[in-house]
Structures are given as C-alpha cells and as structure tokens.
Amino acid sequence: MDAFILQILNGLDKGSAYALIALGLTLIFGTLGVVNFAHGALFMLGAFCAVVLSRILSIAHVTVDPTRTDFLGNPLKVSTPYVHEWFGPEAGQTLIEWSVPLAILFSIPIMVAVGFAMERGLIKYFYKRPHADQILVTFGLAIVLQEVIKYFFGANPIPTPAPDALVGSFDFGALLGFDPGTIIYPYWRLIYFMFAAAVIAAVFAFLQFTTFGMVVRAGMADRETVGLLGINIDRRFTIMFAIAACVAGMAGVMYTPINSPNYHMGMDFLVLSFVVVVVGGMGSLPGAVFAGFLLGVLESFASMPAITTVIPGINQVIIYLVAIVILLTRPRGLMGRKGVMEE
Amino acid sequence: MGILEVKGVNKRFGGLQALGDVNLSVKENTVHAIIGPNGAGKSTLLNCLVGKLIPDTGSVTFDGQSVLGRKPHEINQMGISRVFQTPEIFADLTVLENVLIPCFARRDGAFRMHAIEQVRHEAELVEQAETMLADVNMLGKRDFHAGSLSRGDKRRLEMAMCLVQQPRLLLLDEPTAGMARADTNNTIDLLKEIKAKRDITMAIIEHDMHVVFSLADRITVLAQGTPLVEDTPEKIKGHPKVREAYLGEHQ
C-alpha cells in the first residue's frame, strides 16, 4: 500500500509537467487550429527565465579587501552582489536563493511578449496551411530557439536550486499512519504539483467564468459562427496564444529545481506532451490534463521493480504503448470531441 | 426489375429516423430524380447506396448483387460512379492525370503495384483519357493544374472522370447546388448531352425543380425519410401531396 501511494506521488510531478505543457498545446490547437511543435521550446525558454533571473540577482561588483589575503598572499578580492548592498546581506541572500519562485513573476511578461511575437509574427500566417506545414515551420522555430539559447548559455545543464527552505522532504508515511520514512516526498515536487493544480484551475476558471473565456470556448467549438457574429476572434486568439506560452513558461520555471535546464529539454518534453495531447483527445482541455497525470502516474508505476522484473523495459515504452493502443481503438482520444481532427 | 433496387431500407441516427422503409427501383437507361425538402433523407439514402453508410435493415441491390457491406471502392468497381455536390477532383494533378486515374482503376482494379512501368508508355489509356476530355470539350486544358480550373470546368472534369469508367449507374448529388442560373443551365445541357451520347442510368438527388423537370424520366418524392410518391414528371407536377411537402419551397 505504501509503495502504491509512493508511485502515485512520484508520477504526479512529471504528470504535472506533462499536463501543463499539454494544456498549452491544446489551448493553441483548440483555439487557433495550429499544431505547435515549438511549444516545448516555450517550456525551455521559461526554464531559462529562471536562470537569467538568478544571474541578474547575482550580479556582483568586486572589491579588494586589504585586511585579508588569499592563499597566494595577495589581497583578497571579494565579490559582493549588488542586492546584498541594497537590501542588506541577509535579505539580499534570501532574494538570490528565492530566484526560482521569483522568476515566475519575471517570466510572465517575457513569455507573454514571446507568445505575442510568435503568433503575430509567424503563426497567424499558417492558420490556413495544412497541419504538416504547421508542424514543419514550428519544428524549425523550435530548432532556432534552442540554438539561440545554446549560443548564450552553452550546452551544459545549469543547476538552478530551489530555496533552501524548500529543500528537503516531507514524510507522508508518518502522516498517513505508515512507518516513518516509507513514503518520502521532496517538498519541491509537492510544490510543483500544487502549483500545476493552481495554474490549471486558473485557466479553467478563466475560460469558464469570464466573458472572454466564453467567447474563446465558443470559438473552439465553432470558429466560423463566432466570426460571423462580428466578434473579433483573432485578437482573442492572440491573447490565448500568449496565455498558453505563459503556462508553458511557468511550467518551465518551476521545473528547473527538479531538472537542471539545458537547451534541449524542450524537445525532450515536447515529444511526450504530444503523445499526451493525442491520448487525451486533440482539442479537449480536460483530456489533456487528465492524460498528463494518467501517463505520468502510469510511467511511475511501470518503473516499479516488481513490474520491470516481469516485463523488462516496460517503463521505457509504456507511454508510447498506451498512445498506440488508444489511437487505434479510440481515434478521438480519451475525451476528444467528435469530429475534431478525426481522420 | 430495375438496375438498382432499394427494398425496405431503414436508417436511424439515435432517436432520429432518417430513412423509414424506403423502396426504390431505378430502371436501366433512365434518369431517376429523388427530390424532397431539406432533411428528407436524400443524402442519407445516397450514402447508403455508395457504401458510406450501412442501413439498419433492408436491402440494396445493384444489377442483382447486394452492395451492403461493401466498401465504397468495391461498389464503384461494380459500376456505380458518383458526382459530388462540390466537384471532388485531384486538385494537385493535371487535368489529363485526373482522367487517367479512373482509366487505370478500371483496367487494373482497386490496387496494382506497377511502380516500374511508365505512365506515358500506356498509350492506349492516354488515348482513352484524351478522347474523354475531347468529349467534354476540355482537351485544350489537358496539362492544366486541375486546382486552377473554374468551377464549371471542375464540374466537367469530374463528369469526365466518372464517365471514362463507363459506369452503368451515375449518382449525382445536387450537381447544381449553389450555382448561378447560367451555370445550372450549362450543367443541364452537359447532362443531356451525356445522356444522348451513351446508354447510362442516372440517379439525381436535387433540390432545384428546374433541373429535375428538365432531365428526369421518373421522380421519387422523399419526405421525412419515406417515399411519398413516385411517378413521371408530368404527374408529379400537379400532385397534391408534393405541393403539400414543398409548400413554401416551390420554385
């Protein structure tokens, strides 16, 4: 039983990342009808927002401290981050430590700007082109974005730790009445899951309860009719694209302490996220979220030793296997609406 | 005994009875029109004939053989060709290739792997296709991109693609839908011309009474999924039931 709960918990954080990316992909596909292969790159850009912020906060000036010497006997050079000077050493240090959570705020305007530029500059010209063209041009864009990041940040992963206060683990076992230490779960993963749940809830609430969201949902259901009503759906779609970019970016920011960001992390997540979207059903938001968590948890169960000894390698292929079976038996995915991309 | 026999066909979509006990007999070498107001089940009936839908009950036989359970391409191979509401052609291919493809389909069946032979060496089929194009006055455009043709030319091309297969039954799904009067008249002339030149049976689904009365030998009126009457155009014109069904829609 405790092993069971542990696997569910383990699947949740990866599932959260899948769900967030898949949610953004589905928003874009459902509203704009565009298959966006550059969505993983947006996730990656978000992660690098965190890197940039932590570097900005760590910008330091170097002073020479004549009272101390280094091991060669020269006067010691001390570098002091500006934030230490401005806010005092302690507050400054806290600021640097908390750069990842702070980067969420930092990333929002950046990702909105990126999303806006992408939609206005490129995507809107591809609304009427075949899906294959959309895949190809966004695939090209993803390559360009990741190469730009590689140029500035290098090819190696950049460790970006969580704040010290949030490092460490939470003992679920004790809480649930099992032996202490049987179900240990890192705080940050717990935070990631809760963060993902909050973002997902916010997106759904936005679509459900605002007039804007209502129009967008109507547009997802029947774009032409909404256009005929004289509503400027294009402008709203641009905003939706920016929101989707933002969701992907925030998912990336929060993921940095779990996996050090590198330039190809977007592509790695993209492939799986597409599988998630297809399993959930193209164009279905609840489907994307549900499939994200489902596949994350399935993947974690499949990596249990008890299972891998029976079917070796199943943990490597379970997601793809599920996707193939679902695509063949239930063409519109788990929750897809009838007629959306059904071929 | 007609070439196409529809007997007791029923089709339900959930709670909606789209077709209720449809009986229809299309005699060889006639033009048989199926008319009816919107939602009468005309398109459903047509889809049952070409294999896109399978009726819940009843039988559809073509030339004594059942078409039920066969795939659309198999039904086509039996000798039924279909013209669509908006012309369905191979827009990326040339006009000549558009007509060559049915020629190959007729000679080689649903699939044949001839990857080494060259199209241009098939002189006989090319000639056959060119003759067909000349027949519909399109030979001058044989190397055009089919997608770049005018709508009227696309309609002609689609007819040519169907006729070159020498089908025994040609199904036409609202061939003049959305057309201007002049185009409609051109289409009527084209169909008359086709009928005059060869022995062919046509079944037309149509909304436009003008087209129907210009072409049809027999007319079946469909209303709410059931045939109301079947008779010659002259008798249909004055039929009270038809007037009732078409009240407000009469043209």
Next chain:
Amino acid sequence: MFGLSKADTRLFLIVIGLTLFAPFILNPFPEGSELAQFNAGYPDLMQRFLIFGIFAIGFNILFGLTGYLSFGHAAFLGVGSYAGVWMFKLLGMNVLPAILLSMLVAGLFSVLVGYISLRRSGIYFSILTLAFAQMSFSLAYSVLTPITGGETGLQLSANDPRIFGQSITDAGTIPVPSLFGLEMRDSFQLDVGAWLFTFNAGYYLCAVFMVLAFYLSIRIFRSPFGMMLRAVKSNQQRMTYTGLNPKPYTLAAFVISGMYAGLAGGLMVAMDPLAGAERMFWTASGEVVLMAILGGVGTLIGPVLGAGFIKYMENIVSKINDNILHQWFSFLPDGLEDVVVAIIYPFIGKGWHLTLGIMFMLVVIFLPGGLVEGGQRIGGWIGRRFGKGGSSAEAAAKPDAKSSPAE
C-alpha cells in the same frame, strides 16, 4: 534512354556524372591552401553524402508523393544497421548479404509499423510513427541490449562465429567489411600538382547503390503507382469513389521508403561496422525531414541536395571558428572586423544548427519546393533579365523540377 523521358535521362546522367567525379568536384582547393578546409572530398564524408541521400530519397517517396509525414523514419535505418552488423558477426565480412538483410529486415519492420500507423492520417500518423520510433530507441537502449549492444552499441568482436569467414585475421585483428575481397576502406590516392584526390572503394559501392536508388525513384515518380500516390495526397475521397483502395498504395510507399532507409543503414555499417541506438532517436528522424524539405520535397533531386547540404554544414561549416573568421576579415579596420565577426559567428561554426533552422523556416514559409524551387526562381529571374538564352540553360540544369508533375 533507360526507359526515361529526355529530361529525366539528362538528370539521371548528371547525377551519375556527379557521383562518379565527386572526388574531384568536392576537392576544388589545393592541399595546404587556406581554403582546403572547405574540401569535402574525403571518403568518410562523401560516403555520408550518398548514404543520407539514399535515406532522403526514400523519405521523399513517402512524404513527397503521399503527403504522409513520418517522424520515425530513423527507426528503419537503425534496424537496418543492426541487421547488417549481425550478418557480419554471423556470416562473414562480405557486405552484400549484410546490405540485403538490412533492407529485408527494415522492410519487414516497416510493414508492421506502417500497417498500424497508416490506419490514421495527418498528425495522428506523425505521432504514431514517432511513438514507434521512440519505442524502438528505448528498447534498443535498454532491454534489447543482448541484440543491440545497448549503450555501447553493437560492435564486432574476435569471438564472433562468422561461419563463412574468419573470426579473426591471421594478424590477430577483427576483419573489415569487404566486397569479395575488396576492402571497403581501400583507397587510391591521386596526386595532381597541389591537389590530392582520394578514390575509395566504399564510396564507389555507395555510389552504385545510390545511382540505382535514384533511378528507381525516377521510375516510381513517373509510374502509374507514383501517380496513384500523388492522388492519395490530393484527394483520398475521390480515390475511393474512383474504385481505388488507398490503403495498399500508402502501405507500399511506406515499405519502399522503409527499405530505402534500411539500405542506408546497411551501407552505413558496411562502411563502419558499428550500430548504435542513437541512430533511431527521433532527432535523427527529424534530420531526414529537414533534408527532404530543405532540398525540395516532391522533386527528384531535392532530397539528395538537401542531404548533401546538411551533411556539408555539419562536417565542414561547423569547423569554422572565430580565429578563421578573424583571418578572413583581417582586411577590415580593427573595430569593424570585430563587429563583422561578432555578427557572423553565431551563424557558422558551432552555430550551424541555427542557420539550418532559419533556412528551414524560410523554405517552409516561402519556398515549398525547397532549394530546387529556389534555383528555378533564380534561374527564371536571370532568364528574364538576360534574355532567352539564360533561361533555357537553367532549364537544362534543373530538368527534373520543370517536368516534375509533383510540383
């Protein structure tokens, strides 16, 4: 000639000529000169041009004709590679059985993948092929290690049986791939003044296969089968209502292109008897997509050009570093020199992927016919600008595109 039309024959002869004389053509700069680093005429790279050319031709038969975008084609190349190495391990070092088995195994595997994936079209087909390829990659990397060598890759060893050859040479080394005794790494070098040309046995074996593969692709493009494949891309509905069954046509195209990939994989191990799982990773599948589209998808010669272009960038352009750039622009005033180098540097050398990505996007947006269409447009412009003579010369240089019905 060869049962081809005039324009196609000319194109075919040009391709034969280019492959035959590639050791000269690709080595235009004298040894030791500053530009010698742009020479691509060394066997290793020339072999890669041809092998990836074959791979891209095969991909083009599927995507160019039927419009089905496979994102998992590298799996067939990988499977072919493994099959080839196993032939070397079990039978002997002759390359022909290895290459034949590579094609056969890749063909069988593509029947399986194609049969399932082709039940869906559009993006679903892309995702299905991607899923199959990623599954193959993961399995090859982990569970199938006894067959695939896992992370280290599948290598020859001195303990292999090699029933029709020797496990180990008299000199105590592992034997090398050969064609009835002609070793693939055998080379003949020709010194002409300052120039050095290398003629490699392996390269010419690849050349034979590539010419055959190209010839077959012309035949397929101009055949009734090829026409049907284009019909699949254009309008499947009309196709079924014309009495044709699109499924076997697409499956046949899928298997043919899978066998092309298998041939490429077989040739790869014939040149260097080593197979690794990374060949099946989805980025490798993405690379062949880039090649075909950059060069001109749906044209005959485009994919080969694209493959050559990308491999040239990967192997030659990527080696340009900032020192070399500074040398080139040393004639400029100091400050300006730095600025120019700073602007260019991100796009070449290690940044060649960036250039590739940008070019690819430009091609998808503006030039659906790829470099071939670009060449045609420039040719047309020159023709209009400088009178009729220029235009017909250009038409002669790019006959495939002018007469390709796939355009």
